[in-house]
Amino acid sequence: MTLPHLTDEDVRRVPASVIVDALEAAARDPATGVHDPPRGVHGFPSGQLLLMPSWGGRHAGVKIASVAPDNPTVGLPRIQGLYLLLDAATLTPVALMDALELTGIRTAAVSAVAVRHLLPRPVERVAVLGSGVQAWSHMRVFHEDHLGVHFDVVGRDRAKAARLVDQALEQGIDASVASRENLVDAELVVCCTTARTPVVSRSDVASDAVIVAVGSHEPEAAEIANDLISQSTVVVETRPVAEREAGEVVQALAAGRIDAEDLIELGALVRGEAKPDSASSRIFKSVGMAWEDLAVASVVLEHHGQHC
Structure with a gap:
């Protein structure tokens, strides 16, 4: 299976107001997030591994993110990760995305x-x-x-x-x-x-x-x-x-x-x-x-x- 890989630059190309509007619409819907399990947090000597799955609308997805507090001292981001987006009905993967910019702009x-x-x-x-x-x-x-x-x-x-x-x-x-x-x-x-x-x-x-x-x-x-x-x-x-x-x-x-x-x-x-x-x-x-x-x-x- 070959998936499109969307980069941080692809995320940056989306106008901020479009993303804010999408999140506002999601927040308005009482059904948003009702199927989502709690964030998975797994501790390691160098930091944490976070697993964040969600399901709703046309898509499901999961973010795998790492939080390594000492990374900036070696020139690496404190938070890194990837996002796997799936079709909600079949759970078939449809895209893979870099998660650094995605996390920054969603926050x-x-x-x-x-x-x-x-x-x-x-x-x-x-x-x-x-x-x-x-x-x-x-x-x-x-x-x-x-x-x-x-x-x-x-x-x-x-x-x-x-x-x-x-x-x-x-x-x-x-x-x-x-x-x-x-x-x-x-x-x-x-x-x-x-x-x-x-x-x-x-x-x-x-x-x-x-x-x-x-x-x-x-x-x-x-x-x-x-x-x-x-x-x-x-x-x-x-x-x-x-x-x-x-x-x-x-x-x-x-x-x-x-x-x-x-x-x-x-x-x-x-x-x-x-x-x-x-x-x-x-x-x-x-x-x-x-x-x-x-x-x-x-x-x-x-x-x-x-x-x-």
């Missing part, structure tokens, strides 16, 4: 879906914590989806942050290197770090800011402090997954700072069943789910068929 695009419904208008300033793949993906997707005008990049390594800013400017995205003191001026704060302990607390951000956190799917890791979580409306992909994998949620629940029933699921937000108060802070905590990968892979294959 940013699902964040964009949440931001579309948490902010009534595009914002002037977006603060991005981090300077890696996810930081760049969020800047590109938010810019192309007209969610933000200027991006302040805050990173521990200012040289790396400066390189990300240069990359953004070359692509026509208005950006500058910033410091943590600039977070309070941002209407939208995006956490794209690998931090194990919180990097953002209540005093760091405006009282009505929207905060997106995408850095981890592990219950032991959290980018947002309990004092901010407890005073915010919290949106998650689904409650069961958030209670199992989202460190901010797991830790705040254990500390008695939030109640599980107060968590808003993304689908309810998109369908208009929940309307968070725009006068207070709102948080979208994403851990990444298999149905998101499937939705993006399906769109990429369709776009490839139309333009090749």
Whole structure:
């Protein structure tokens, strides 16, 4: 069997707004992801191997991804992988895809879906914590989806942050290197770090800011402090997954700072069943789910068929 192999460049050719629209439509459908098993996480001395199968619509699929924290020290991506897309009715493989760009853009695009419904208008300033793949993906997707005008990049390594800013400017995205003191001026704060302990607390951000956190799917890791979580409306992909994998949620629940029933699921937000108060802070905590990968892979294959 010879399968078409779609590369990271094929994924990049799909307009970001098309991918955001596809994920928004998937999130709106209550049936999305109902057949999906939990993420398979297998630990090895060098990192983790993740297995993420999904089924829905015309396709099924599975992503095999590796997470190797030390890879950047030898010039390799922290996250690598492949996606196998199948026909849903027969489970016949139809395409193989590189998963690095797919993972990056699906994470940013699902964040964009949440931001579309948490902010009534595009914002002037977006603060991005981090300077890696996810930081760049969020800047590109938010810019192309007209969610933000200027991006302040805050990173521990200012040289790396400066390189990300240069990359953004070359692509026509208005950006500058910033410091943590600039977070309070941002209407939208995006956490794209690998931090194990919180990097953002209540005093760091405006009282009505929207905060997106995408850095981890592990219950032991959290980018947002309990004092901010407890005073915010919290949106998650689904409650069961958030209670199992989202460190901010797991830790705040254990500390008695939030109640599980107060968590808003993304689908309810998109369908208009929940309307968070725009006068207070709102948080979208994403851990990444298999149905998101499937939705993006399906769109990429369709776009490839139309333009090749």
